Amino acid sequence: MLNYSYVKCKDLTQAYDLLEKEEQVYPLAGGTDLIVGMRGGKFAAKIIVDIKDLPELKILEENDQGIVIGAAVTLNEIATFKPIIDHALVLAEGAHTVGSYPIRNRATLAGNICNASPAADTAAPLMVLNAQVKITGSHGKRTVSINEFFVGPGQNVLKKGELVESVLIPRPYPNGTGVYLKASRTGSVDLATVGVAVQSWDNKVQVAVGAVAATPVRAISVEKAVNENGEKDLARAASLARDDISPITDLRGSREYRYHMAEVLIRRGIEKVMEV
Numbered sequence: 001m002l003n004y005s006y007v008k009c010k011d012l013t014q015a016y017d018l019l020e021k022e023e024q025v026y027p028l029a030g031g032t033d034l035i036v037g038m039r040g041g042k043f044a045a046k047i048i049v050d051i052k053d054l055p056e057l058k059i060l061e062e063n064d065q066g067i068v069i070g071a072a073v074t075l076n077e078i079a080t081f082k083p084i085i086d087h088a089l090v091l092a093e094g095a096h097t098v099g100s101y102p103i104r105n106r107a108t109l110a111g112n113i114c115n116a117s118p119a120a121d122t123a124a125p126l127m128v129l130n131a132q133v134k135i136t137g138s139h140g141k142r143t144v145s146i147n148e149f150f151v152g153p154g155q156n157v158l159k160k161g162e163l164v165e166s167v168l169i170p171r172p173y174p175n176g177t178g179v180y181l182k183a184s185r186t187g188s189v190d191l192a193t194v195g196v197a198v199q200s201w202d203n204k205v206q207v208a209v210g211a212v213a214a215t216p217v218r219a220i221s222v223e224k225a226v227n228e229n230g231e232k233d234l235a236r237a238a239s240l241a242r243d244d245i246s247p248i249t250d251l252r253g254s255r256e257y258r259y260h261m262a263e264v265l266i267r268r269g270i271e272k273v274m275e276v
C-alpha cells in the first residue's frame with residue numbers, strides 16, 4: 001500500500017513552502033501521471049501537494065498578451081476554448097488526442113509538460129506556437145520558452161520549490177493554420193509512437209516532433225529547407241528530419257518505423273497547412 005501525506009493547498013505560498021522545504025514532494029494536478037506513476041513505482045512520493053483547486057491556476061483567458069492557460073486548466077477545457085480553436089488549432093488537436101474523454105477531464109496541460117514525456121501530445125503543438133511557460137516559486141517568477149523547458153525524459157528546467165503557474169500562447173498569433181498528426185498503435189488511449197505538429201506563419205512553417213528523441217524537438221532542418229531554401233519537394237524536405245531526431249526502439253515502435261513515420265507525418269502536415 002502507498003504511504004504518503006496528502007495536502008490540499010489553500011494558496012500558492014503553502015505549495016512553494018512544502019515544495020521547497022520537504023523532500024519527495026510532488027504537486028498534484030489531474031493526477032493522471034502522478035498517481036499512476038506512484039502506483040507503478042516511478043514516483044516515490046512522501047507528500048503530494050494538491051494545487052488543482054487554486055483559483056489563480058484555473059485561469060483560462062485571452063488578454064493583451066495572448067491566451068493564458070492556468071496550470072489547473074484541463075485538456076478538455078483547452079480543446080474547446082474558442083480562442084484556442086481560432087488561433088491555436090494545433091494545440092486543441094494535440095490536447096484532444098490525449099487519452100480518453102474522462103482522462104482529459106482531469107489531465108492538465110501543465111501536468112503534461114511537467115511530466116516531460118518525450119511523447120507528451122501538447123509539447124510539439126506548444127513548440128510550434130512559440131509558447132512561454134510561466135514559472136513561479138518562493139524566489140519569484142520567471143518565464144521560459146517551451147523550446148527550452150524540456151531537459152530529458154522526465155526532466156524539465158523547474159528548480160526545487162518551483163511550479164508552472166501558466167502557459168502563454170503569445171500574440172501575435174500565427175496567421176496561418178496548424179495541424180497535429182499522431183501515429184499510435186490504437187485509434188485512441190495510447191501514447192504517440194510519433195506525434196507531429198506543423199504550424200504555418202505567412203508562407204513559412206514551424207515543425208515539431210514528439211516521441212522521436214529524448215525530448216520533443218523542433219525539426220529545424222525541415223524548417224530551413226522549406227522556409228529559407230524554398231524546397232518545393234516536400235518529401236525531400238521531410239526526409240531531412242532525420243538530422244533532427246534520434247528515435248529509439250521500444251514497445252510502441254522500432255527506431256526505423258519512427259524515422260519513417262516522422263517523415264510521412266511531417267510531409268502530410270506541411271501539405272495540409274500549405275493548402276489552406
Ligand SMILES: Cc1cc2nc3c(=O)[nH]c(=O)nc-3n(C[C@H](O)[C@H](O)[C@H](O)COP(=O)(O)OP(=O)(O)OC[C@H]3O[C@@H](n4cnc5c(N)ncnc54)[C@H](O)[C@@H]3O)c2cc1C
Pocket residue numbers: 026027028029030031032033034035036071097098099100103106107108109110111112113114115119120121122158162163164165189190191192
Ligand atoms: C489512460 C491514460 C492515457 C494517457 N494517454 C496519454 C496520451 O495519449 N498522450 C499524452 O501526452 N499523455 C497521456 N497520458 C498521460 C497524462 O494523462 C498526461 O500527461 C496529463 O496531461 C498529465 O496531467 P495531470 O494534470 O494529470 O498531471 P499530474 O499527474 O497531476 O502531474 C504530472 C507530473 O507533473 C507534476 N506537476 C503537475 N502540475 C505541475 C505544476 N503546475 N508545476 C510543476 N509540476 C507539476 C506532478 O508532480 C507530476 O510529476 C495518459 C494517462 C493515462 C492514465
